[in-house]
Amino acid sequence: MTTTANELALKQSYIRRVLDFWRVYVANQQSQDHSSTAAHAILLACDLLDDYGHIGNIAATFQQELRSDDFQNGVFGAFMNALAIKHDRLDQILEQVHLDYNGHYPAPLLATSPPRTAMMTYYPTRAMIGDQLKPQLWDSQGNLLHNPVHFITTRKASVDSQLYGFYQENGPAILNVINMLPSLDASVADIIISSIKSSFSIDHVAVDDPRRLAMASYLDVKDEFDERLKMIFAGLKHESRVHGLATARLFDLFQMLDTQGKQQALETFEALLAVNVGIKDEYVNYNDAVHAYADLLDTACWNGFDADTFFAKYLDAKPSRSKSVIAKVLAELPAKRADAFMGASVCAVLCAAYLMNQDDDALLASDLSGDALLSLYILKGDERYKDALRTPEKADLLLANELGL
Numbered sequence: 001m002t003t004t005a006n007e008l009a010l011k012q013s014y015i016r017r018v019l020d021f022w023r024v025y026v027a028n029q030q031s032q033d034h035s036s037t038a039a040h041a042i043l044l045a046c047d048l049l050d051d052y053g054h055i056g057n058i059a060a061t062f063q064q065e066l067r068s069d070d071f072q073n074g075v076f077g078a079f080m081n082a083l084a085i086k087h088d089r090l091d092q093i094l095e096q097v098h099l100d101y102n103g104h105y106p107a108p109l110l111a112t113s114p115p116r117t118a119m120m121t122y123y124p125t126r127a128m129i130g131d132q133l134k135p136q137l138w139d140s141q142g143n144l145l146h147n148p149v150h151f152i153t154t155r156k157a158s159v160d161s162q163l164y165g166f167y168q169e170n171g172p173a174i175l176n177v178i179n180m181l182p183s184l185d186a187s188v189a190d191i192i193i194s195s196i197k198s199s200f201s202i203d204h205v206a207v208d209d210p211r212r213l214a215m216a217s218y219l220d221v222k223d224e225f226d227e228r229l230k231m232i233f234a235g236l237k238h239e240s241r242v243h244g245l246a247t248a249r250l251f252d253l254f255q256m257l258d259t260q261g262k263q264q265a266l267e268t269f270e271a272l273l274a275v276n277v278g279i280k281d282e283y284v285n286y287n288d289a290v291h292a293y294a295d296l297l298d299t300a301c302w303n304g305f306d307a308d309t310f311f312a313k314y315l316d317a318k319p320s321r322s323k324s325v326i327a328k329v330l331a332e333l334p335a336k337r338a339d340a341f342m343g344a345s346v347c348a349v350l351c352a353a354y355l356m357n358q359d360d361d362a363l364l365a366s367d368l369s370g371d372a373l374l375s376l377y378i379l380k381g382d383e384r385y386k387d388a389l390r391t392p393e394k395a396d397l398l399l400a401n402e403l404g405l
Contacts, residue, residue, distance in 0.1 A: 018074035041081035056105030142176030204246040293353035
């Protein structure tokens with residue numbers, strides 16, 4: 001048999017194997033037997049590399065057959081599933097898939113279209129494969145097991161997951177990863193830094209946390225403040241547990257800024273608060289939201305934020321007249337107790353939070369209308385507002401409220 005005939009026979013043999021693999025893949029998809037799929041995939045991918053050297057040669061050899069969906073699915077599925085579990089030649093396949101993904105070879109084998117190229121970044125993750133079989137970038141001590149540039153191309157989700165696990169363990173592994181950053185390719189280091197910084201923001205770590213201190217040279221405090229502030233505003237709509245400690249730690253960061261940085265941070269705070277005041281069709285889903293927002297506003301005010309001027313500006317009141325501001329804020333307020341705001345709009349909650357932070361003695365001395373006094377009584381439950389309603393002009397309002405009218 002001539003060399004050309006041998007090459008043709010080998011090519012036809014692989015076409016049959018690819019189609020056979022695709023049938024196995026489909027059958028295993030139905031039975032959720034992903035580990036078995038991976039085993040078949042590893043054998044096929046490694047044999048192809050042994051006979052053709054690299055993905056570029058495989059692509060060139062099977063250029064005509066690549067027009068077949070069956071062949072594309074079979075080869076794509078083989079190489080992608082070969083990354084799903086640990087094995088001796090994982091690094092070789094990681095490298096080849098990385099090179100194909102980045103257009104290293106003249107003819108792509110796997111990255112043949114934008115959707116397929118995008119699919120390569122998440123395809124290897126299989127929920128039905130046990131964690132002990134899944135490849136990891138680091139060992140338990142934070143030492144690299146694979147080339148991170150190659151690994152991250154297709155397994156970034158597992159990198160983020162492992163980093164978050166190291167972060168939560170708060171042991172030597174996360175510090176080892178951080179200490180190794182200067183030795184890594186810049187693009188990889190940036191991905192790892194971004195992932196760790198995200199964990200800091202999600203969990204609102206303390207400014208003196210050892211993990212954060214180890215990352216100090218990679219952090220921009222103003223960026224941290226902005227990111228955490230966004231996290232707090234997003235979380236306050238949905239859960240009460242984000243306030244308190246998270247707010248305190250946010251303004252611990254604030255204190256680390258210089259004068260210009262603090263001014264910029266307060267401007268960011270005002271801008272996000274303005275967006276939330278303007279939200280009339282988004283609602284909180286827990287009763288104590290008013291207290292959570294009040295805590296955030298109060299802490300911001302202690303650090304230089306002017307809530308009176310803000311609400312006057314965004315509710316179109318006269319800032320020189322506190323009674324005008326109070327009236328505008330009260331107009332946005334539903335008749336609810338402060339601990340019963342589930343389902344209220346974010347705007348209403350913020351207005352209630354602003355009123356909760358106002359001095360009661362000052363409010364009672366400001367000659368408020370009966371409607372305003374009643375709203376404050378319902379909101380705060382302070383009997384002094386009720387007593388202020390016991391006048392001939394205002395008593396009817398109090399009576400109607402007590403009768404549920």
